[in-house]
Amino acid sequence: MDRIRLTGPAAILHYKNKKVRGERPHDSTELMPGRRGPWYHSRVGHSASIPSAAFSVPAATVAVRHSALVRVAHWIATLCFFALLLSGAEIVISHPRFYWGETGNDLTQPWFKLHIPASRKLVPTGYGYVLPDQNGWSRYLHFQSAWLVVFTGLLYVIFGLLTGYFRKHMVPAGSDLSWRALARSIASHWRFQRPSEEEAWSYNVLQRLSYLFVIFVLFPLVVWTGLAMSPAFVSAIPAAVNLLGGQQSARTLHFFVSLALVLFLLVHVTMIWLAGFWSRMRAMITGRAVTIGERT
Amino acid sequence: MNKPSGAELSSRELSMRKLSRRKLITGGIAAAAGVAGLDVAARLAQKYGLIPPDHGGFYGIGETLNYASHRLLTRHSLAREFSRSQISKPPFANEMQPLPEAFHRLQAGGFADWRLSIGGMVARPASFSLEQIKSYPSRSQITMLQCEEGWSYIAEWIGVPLSQILQTVEVHPQARYVVYFSIEPDWWDSIDMADALHPQTFLAYGMNGGALPVGNGGPLRLRIPRQVGYKSVKFITHLTVTDDLKRFGKGLGSASPEGGYAWYAGI
Numbered sequence: 132m133d134r135i136r137l138t139g140p141a142a143i144l145h146y147k148n149k150k151v152r153g154e155r156p157h158d159s160t161e162l163m164p165g166r167r168g169p170w171y172h173s174r175v176g177h178s179a180s181i182p183s184a185a186f187s188v189p190a191a192t193v194a195v196r197h198s199a200l201v202r203v204a205h206w207i208a209t210l211c212f213f214a215l216l217l218s219g220a221e222i223v224i225s226h227p228r229f230y231w232g233e234t235g236n237d238l239t240q241p242w243f244k245l246h247i248p249a250s251r252k253l254v255p256t257g258y259g260y261v262l263p264d265q266n267g268w269s270r271y272l273h274f275q276s277a278w279l280v281v282f283t284g285l286l287y288v289i290f291g292l293l294t295g296y297f298r299k300h301m302v303p304a305g306s307d308l309s310w311r312a313l314a315r316s317i318a319s320h321w322r323f324q325r326p327s328e329e330e331a332w333s334y335n336v337l338q339r340l341s342y343l344f345v346i347f348v349l350f351p352l353v354v355w356t357g358l359a360m361s362p363a364f365v366s367a368i369p370a371a372v373n374l375l376g377g378q379q380s381a382r383t384l385h386f387f388v389s390l391a392l393v394l395f396l397l398v399h400v401t402m403i404w405l406a407g408f409w410s411r412m413r414a415m416i417t418g419r420a421v422t423i424g425e426r427t
Numbered sequence: 428m429n430k431p432s433g434a435e436l437s438s439r440e441l442s443m444r445k446l447s448r449r450k451l452i453t454g455g456i457a458a459a460a461g462v463a464g465l466d467v468a469a470r471l472a473q474k475y476g477l478i479p480p481d482h483g484g485f486y487g488i489g490e491t492l493n494y495a496s497h498r499l500l501t502r503h504s505l506a507r508e509f510s511r512s513q514i515s516k517p518p519f520a521n522e523m524q525p526l527p528e529a530f531h532r533l534q535a536g537g538f539a540d541w542r543l544s545i546g547g548m549v550a551r552p553a554s555f556s557l558e559q560i561k562s563y564p565s566r567s568q569i570t571m572l573q574c575e576e577g578w579s580y581i582a583e584w585i586g587v588p589l590s591q592i593l594q595t596v597e598v599h600p601q602a603r604y605v606v607y608f609s610i611e612p613d614w615w616d617s618i619d620m621a622d623a624l625h626p627q628t629f630l631a632y633g634m635n636g637g638a639l640p641v642g643n644g645g646p647l648r649l650r651i652p653r654q655v656g657y658k659s660v661k662f663i664t665h666l667t668v669t670d671d672l673k674r675f676g677k678g679l680g681s682a683s684p685e686g687g688y689a690w691y692a693g694i
Contacts, residue, residue, distance in 0.1 A: 226577035233509070234571065236519040236578035251576055253522045266575060267687025268486070274694060275489025362573060363497045363653045363693025366504040378571065378579060 196332065196420035201296075204287040205415055211280035212396070214272055219389060221269040224262060225250045229386060233377035242383065277357065284350060300334060301343050307336040326406045332420070338402075345395055349388055356385035476603065476619060480672045480680030481690045494691040498621065501693065506627050506652035509569045515580035518635060520642030521656070530610050530662065538646040543630070547606075547667035550597035557646055561632060563587040568627055570652035572659065575692065582643075584650050585633030590624045593668070601670050604680075607649055608665040616660050616681035617672055617690075618651060627652050630663065654692040657683060 197205070227245035228235065235241060237253050248258040250265065291297045306312060316336050326335065334342065358364045359372040359381035375381045403411045414420040472478050477495035481487065533541050544554040565585055573579035589605070606617040622628055629650040632639050639645035644661030651658045672680045680690040 222575075222577070226574075228578075233513060234515050234579045234581050236515070236580050238517055238519050239515070251522070267683075267689075270575060271486035271489060271687075271689060274493055274689075275486050278489050278492050358694075360573075361497075361694035362506060362571070362655060363501045363504075366506045366653050367501045369507050372507070378573060382577060 195418045196414040197418050199418065200287065200290055202415055202418055204283050207283045208280055211276040211283070212392070214276035215280070216389070216393065218269040218273040218276070221265050222273065223386070224248075225264065225266050226254060227256070228254065229383045230379035231376065231383060232379055235379045277354070281354060284346075288346065297343075301339050301346075303336045303339045307339075312336065320402075323405055330406070341395065341398075345392070349391055349395070353385065353388045353392065356381045356388055360385065476621075479689075479691050480617075480678065481684040486689075490689055490691065493689070493694055497691070497693045498619075501653065502621050504653070506568075506570050509571065509581050511569065511583070513581050514569060514583060514635060518582055518640075518643065519578070519580040520640065521574065523642070523661075524611065526641075526662070527610060527612060533610075534641070541646050541664075543647060543663060543666065545592065545596050545666045545668070547669050548599040548602040549593075549668050550599070551595075553596050555592070557632060560587055560592070560630060560647070563591050565633070566629065567633075568629065568650075568652065570627065570650070572650075572652070572656050574656040575688070583635050584629055584631045585636075585639075586629035586631035586650065588626055589628045589630055589649070590626070592630060592666075593623060596668075598668050599670075602668045603670045604668070604672055606667040606669060606672070606675055606681075607660055607663055608667075609660050610662040610664045614660060614682055615676070616649075616658055616683060617675070618654075618658070622651055622653070625651075625653070655694075657688065658692045 223245070224247065227247050227249055228237075228241035229243055229245075230239065231242045237255065247256070248260060248262055249256045250262040252261050291301075307316075313336065320337060355371065356375065359375050360378060365372040365378075372378055372381055375384060410420060469478075472491070472495055475498075477491070477498055479490055479494040482491045538557055541557050542554050543557075543560060544552075546552045564587070566588055567583055567585045569581060569583045571579050571581045593605070602620060604617045604619055605623040606615060608615040618628070627650075630647060631650045632645070632647050634640065634643055634645075639648065644659070647663045648661040649659050649663055667675075669675075672678060676682065677685050679685055683692070684690050
């Protein structure tokens, strides 16, 4: 991904340096040395070139920000996330009470309950009405989306590991992990500063840490706690639920991890909004990002 | 972005064309392999009984993946059993529809005339009274009943393994499903033979040391602890052994898919 960072002003600089050293690039690809794995290959064709005969700074430089696999995985995950959130919320409505341990029902004391109406008569909600039962399609949709997002996630993680994507894009540089650097990044986020130009091409340290946390902690946890609620799954792998402290604990944890994912979504969308909603959306839809001259 | 010069455009176009031809060929091969792979997978799944009756429609893929993966993973696994001290007190009974008049008549007679009939692909169709069912060696299990809604309770279930009864009536070797019917109208369900012959699948008539309360499905309910509660149909009166679920109801395997719920409920 070195190539990516060499567009825009950096690329011009690079070009000039080459010129000084007496090298002459043949085309734009020359400007972008780096890996040539199959995943990266398509970038070359799409990258806008800097005209070889001119030194003028182009009005805008367009290059590939996100590979096709990352974009497709991102939007499938987005679609699945909303389907899981909607169907999950619908299922919670049928019993908005949460317990710790193995069992819990209307006759036992809940650990906590949501003060919302329920879709079942027996649940003591304090509301004088019962919502319609929608658990049938909710459960079908929940599991279908779960399969899709798990397959997509596995593909994404395997490709990410094989191509060095996580190492290059997600693992923060050692220097970024000092308390001072982290504090600086947190402070700039706290003041809602617009991200630097460079950040259109690379994730900052807080982004990297939160994405790593979502991909390698929250996502596996939400799958695990989900499977731990399945009576058939835990018949084959009882440790899946025993380690969590029981079936109702698994359900409660599943709810909390989902809340953490919703929190991530809110922060994620807010940050996208602050950074320039349409440019970031374009980068994730078409793969191209416009850096110079754009002020969205 | 600056408009590319003519020469550059043509060379780019050329490379795009090469790229798209290569992409087309590899894409075509991948698609063909994918279709062939899916076809092989579908045939294998059919052969090994990994396709649920409600496999059609938009949610059929997820449902088939649930059922097939669980069948491969859990064919012989046992549901978790608990200690006596973990039994939920007081026992929970879910809400019920008003029971039909026939039920109340049988209840008035102390369920002495309650019968369980078994037909279909069996050598000796039979009809059992509760007393006859109870004459088989009784077994008990302390397992969890968990509802798809989210609540759960643990109870001791006393009854006779369904496999025992199926052995008595001699099920044909080509049988694939057991369909079971409740005294409640339009309430029926079915399980495959892996679940029907599973050692924890009970015809339960007792609970926590006593008779099975009506609120929990007494006098006779099915217990399938590896699936969520709605598969454990209450007030069982009839069983049919079959190799084809298409002949029952809308052909989706049980009343649940007709009401929008999945046939397989191991998750």
